[in-house]
Amino acid sequence: MSEVFTVFYSWQSDTNQNHSRRLIREALDLAADAIGKDANNSYRIVIQSDTEGESGLCNIPETLLRRLRESDAVVSDLTFVASTTAHEPKHCSNPNVLFELGYAFANIGPERLICVMNEAHGPSAKQIFDLAHHRRPIAFTSPKEDGKATRNETLASLANELEAALRGVLKLGLVGGSGGDxxxxxxxxxxxxxxxxxxxxxxxxxxxxxxxxxxxxxxxxxxxxxxxxxxxxxxxxxxxxxxxxxxxxxxxxxxxxxxxxxxxxxxxxxxxxxxxxxxxxxxxxxxxxxxxxxxxxxxxxxxxxxxxxxxxxxxxxxxxxxxxxxxxxxxxxxxxxxxxxxxxxxxxxxxxxxxxxxxxxxxxxxxxxxxxxxxxxxxxxxxxxxxxxxxxxxxxxxxxxxxxxxxxxxxxxxxxxxxxxxxxx
Known part of the structure; x- marks a missing residue:
C-alpha cells in the first residue's frame, strides 16, 4: 500500500464559505483523487485541516503546530478578508492563516507551500510585502460578477491547478515533522x-x-x-x-x-x-x-x-x-x-x-x-x-x-x- 502524503489545509471563514473554505476543500479532494488514480504515483494523499480526526479534548494550538510540522505540503487560503483605513488602504489576509503559513515556512520550507486566493475580494498582486516577492498564489474568482463561469467550472479549474501544484511538491518526497521533537x-x-x-x-x-x-x-x-x-x-x-x-x-x-x-x-x-x-x-x-x-x-x-x-x-x-x-x-x-x-x-x-x-x-x-x-x-x-x-x-x-x-x-x-x-x- 502507498505511503501517506499529508497535505494540511489552512482555511479562513471570514468570506462566504461556499466560495472559499468549502470550494477550496472540494478542489483539493478532487486533485488528491486524480493523483491517487495515477499508476505512476507512489503516494496516497490525505488532506487534513484544523484538528479534524483528533480524539478527546486535544490542545488545539499544540495540535495545529504539530500537524504543520508533520505535513508534506501546506495549502493556505490567502483571500483578503479586510483592509486598513490608512491613506493608501492595504488588503489583509486572515491573521491565523498567515501565522500558520509562517510557521510552515520555517519548519518544512517554502517549496512545500501552496497558496490560493479568491480575487473576488482583491487582486493577488496586492499581497503584503513579504509574500509579494514569492511565487504568486493560485488565483480564482468566485462568484463571477459577469456570470461567465459557474461554481462547478471554477471548481474544476481550481482542482486542475491544485493538482499540478501538488504534483510538483510530490517530487520532493516525504518530509515529516522537523520541529526538533x-x-x-x-x-x-x-x-x-x-x-x-x-x-x-x-x-x-x-x-x-x-x-x-x-x-x-x-x-x-x-x-x-x-x-x-x-x-x-x-x-x-x-x-x-x-x-x-x-x-x-x-x-x-x-x-x-x-x-x-x-x-x-x-x-x-x-x-x-x-x-x-x-x-x-x-x-x-x-x-x-x-x-x-x-x-x-x-x-x-x-x-x-x-x-x-x-x-x-x-x-x-x-x-x-x-x-x-x-x-x-x-x-x-x-x-x-x-x-x-x-x-x-x-x-x-x-x-x-x-x-x-x-x-x-x-x-x-x-x-x-x-x-x-x-x-x-x-x-x-x-x-x-x-x-x-x-x-x-x-x-x-x-x-x-x-x-x-x-x-x-x-x-x-x-x-x-x-x-x-x-x-x-
Missing amino acids: DEIRHLRVLSEIRTFYQSPQTKLEFPRIEFVFRPQFYRELRWPDAESLESVLRNVSPFVGRHHYPPTQTGTDPMDWGLFNDTYRHPWAFTYAGQFWTEINFGESHSTELTDFDTRTRTVKELIDSSTIPAGRWGYGKYALSQLCAAFQFATNLTSMLGDSEQIQINVSISNLKNCWLEFEHTDKRGPCRAPTLNRNVHKTASEFCKDWKRDFAQVGKSFTDLFNRDGRGFSTDGILRICDLDIE
Missing part, C-alpha cells in the same frame, strides 16, 4: 517496544544485538494501519537462506504503535512511523570446550581460568553476523520506499559481551571479549544508504569481531562480507 517521539515508541518485550535471555545476560532503524523525521502514520504494515513487510522482506526476513510474519500482534512478533528467538517490531526494531540473541544455551588451538597464544592463556565456556558466554559468529546482515538488508529495502533525500538513522547496540567467545569454525573460537558493549551508528540520506549499505554493515561487523581477536587474527571488511555470502563490490 522527532527523535524524542521515536524514542518514546522504542521505549514502549523494549518494555513490552522482556526477553528471558535478557534476564540471563546472554549476549545480544539490538538493531534499530528509523527515518529521521517522525511521521505518526507513514502507513495507516496493520494491513498496510503487513503489505510493506511482504514487499520489502529479503530472502535470507531459504526464508524471509524478518521471520514469522504471520500471527503478528497489532499494537497501538504498529506490529510486534516474538516467536522463538526472533523478536521484531515495525511501527506506523517507519521504525524497525529487532533483538538478535546469539548466546548458546549449552557449554562448549576450548581446544589447544583456541588457547595456543600466551595472551589468551592469561585471560582464561578454565577450558570450559559456560552457557550464554559464547555464540556462533556467522549466525550473529548473518542476522545482523539480514537486518541491514531489510532496512535497505525499506529505505528504498523513502524519498532519496530523506535522512535515515541506524543504531546497533551489542551488550553483555564481556568474557564472551565467538566460534567461527569448530577449531576457531575467538575471545574472550574484554569490552562489555559496542555501539555503532549510521546516519545518511536514503540514497546514500541504499548505495553503501554493504560497507556500512561490514564496518559494524568488523568492529564487532575485532573485540574478540586476541592473537592478531582479524577479519577485513571484505572478510565480513564473505562470511555472509555477499558480493564484494
Whole structure:
C-alpha cells in the first residue's frame, strides 16, 4: 500500500464559505483523487485541516503546530478578508492563516507551500510585502460578477491547478515533522517496544544485538494501519537462506504503535512511523570446550581460568553476523520506499559481551571479549544508504569481531562480507 502524503489545509471563514473554505476543500479532494488514480504515483494523499480526526479534548494550538510540522505540503487560503483605513488602504489576509503559513515556512520550507486566493475580494498582486516577492498564489474568482463561469467550472479549474501544484511538491518526497521533537517521539515508541518485550535471555545476560532503524523525521502514520504494515513487510522482506526476513510474519500482534512478533528467538517490531526494531540473541544455551588451538597464544592463556565456556558466554559468529546482515538488508529495502533525500538513522547496540567467545569454525573460537558493549551508528540520506549499505554493515561487523581477536587474527571488511555470502563490490 502507498505511503501517506499529508497535505494540511489552512482555511479562513471570514468570506462566504461556499466560495472559499468549502470550494477550496472540494478542489483539493478532487486533485488528491486524480493523483491517487495515477499508476505512476507512489503516494496516497490525505488532506487534513484544523484538528479534524483528533480524539478527546486535544490542545488545539499544540495540535495545529504539530500537524504543520508533520505535513508534506501546506495549502493556505490567502483571500483578503479586510483592509486598513490608512491613506493608501492595504488588503489583509486572515491573521491565523498567515501565522500558520509562517510557521510552515520555517519548519518544512517554502517549496512545500501552496497558496490560493479568491480575487473576488482583491487582486493577488496586492499581497503584503513579504509574500509579494514569492511565487504568486493560485488565483480564482468566485462568484463571477459577469456570470461567465459557474461554481462547478471554477471548481474544476481550481482542482486542475491544485493538482499540478501538488504534483510538483510530490517530487520532493516525504518530509515529516522537523520541529526538533522527532527523535524524542521515536524514542518514546522504542521505549514502549523494549518494555513490552522482556526477553528471558535478557534476564540471563546472554549476549545480544539490538538493531534499530528509523527515518529521521517522525511521521505518526507513514502507513495507516496493520494491513498496510503487513503489505510493506511482504514487499520489502529479503530472502535470507531459504526464508524471509524478518521471520514469522504471520500471527503478528497489532499494537497501538504498529506490529510486534516474538516467536522463538526472533523478536521484531515495525511501527506506523517507519521504525524497525529487532533483538538478535546469539548466546548458546549449552557449554562448549576450548581446544589447544583456541588457547595456543600466551595472551589468551592469561585471560582464561578454565577450558570450559559456560552457557550464554559464547555464540556462533556467522549466525550473529548473518542476522545482523539480514537486518541491514531489510532496512535497505525499506529505505528504498523513502524519498532519496530523506535522512535515515541506524543504531546497533551489542551488550553483555564481556568474557564472551565467538566460534567461527569448530577449531576457531575467538575471545574472550574484554569490552562489555559496542555501539555503532549510521546516519545518511536514503540514497546514500541504499548505495553503501554493504560497507556500512561490514564496518559494524568488523568492529564487532575485532573485540574478540586476541592473537592478531582479524577479519577485513571484505572478510565480513564473505562470511555472509555477499558480493564484494
